[in-house]
Amino acid sequence: MLRNVFKRTMADSRPQQLIARFNAVNEEVLNYATQVGNNNVSLLAVSKLKPASDVQILYDHSVRSFGENYVQELVQKASVLPKDIKWHFIGGLQTNKCKDLAKIPNLFAVETIDSLKKAIKLNEARAKFNPDADKIRCYVQINTSGESQKSGLLAEDEIFETVKFLLSDEAAHLELSGLMTIGSWEVSHAASEKNHDFEVLAQWKAQLDAKFGIDLKLSMGMSSDFKQAINQGTSQVRVGTDIFGSRPTKS
DSSP: OHHHHHHHHHHHHHHHHHHHHHHHHHHHHHHHHHHHTOOOOEEEEEOTTSOHHHHHHHHHTTOOEEEESOHHHHHHHHHHSOTTOEEEEOSOOOGGGHHHHHTOTTEEEEEEEOSHHHHHHHHHHHHHHOTTSOOEEEEEEBOSSOOTTSOSBOOHHHHHHHHHHHHSTTOTTEEEEEEEOOOOHHHHTSSOSOOHHHHHHHHHHHHHHHHHTOOOEEEOOOTTTHHHHHHTTOSEEEEOHHHHOOOOOOO
């Protein structure tokens, strides 16, 4: 009986806990952004491996943008949660999963476009399964650390051809929004205010903006390194653990 009371008490405190954590992280992000003069930064709450009920709590607190890493989990949550949520897919993108993502009407962004082939497949799938839905905002993922285990484009010609496609009339159901990267663990946990991996992405933005006459956003920075990212011009930081708490191991 006492165990059941404890469980109910923990459940009742979850909304207050989540809202307090989100507010604290959001305030820290916005305050630091103002401090360093980067006044165009948003917080993406990363809800991977957390229940839909957690997302609903923050939705009821007026949060609308959430990030997910796994396609099947995103599909499941999108089917039961409010349809005006702006879902961001931020996990490793597989070509054969583009169809499942494209079927989600309120899929707002795919931040991990790391090949021309995947961009083409995502556009084709959106055209086939959800032609009347809003365009999917796409971020080209660049491997700025050069680590072999990391996803992301490395070669200049591949980056250029992917950007060209996303800007072309062929990509009628996609919209190029920006660039995305994940910094190396060592650099992201260093005490320095400068992150070499983020600096590389900022350099790519400058080069692509100049070449194509555009103004790309940057998505970089997570719980451990979002201050570095804000200091180096990011438009968005992706934070999960500091908001939702530690995650279970994915089975």
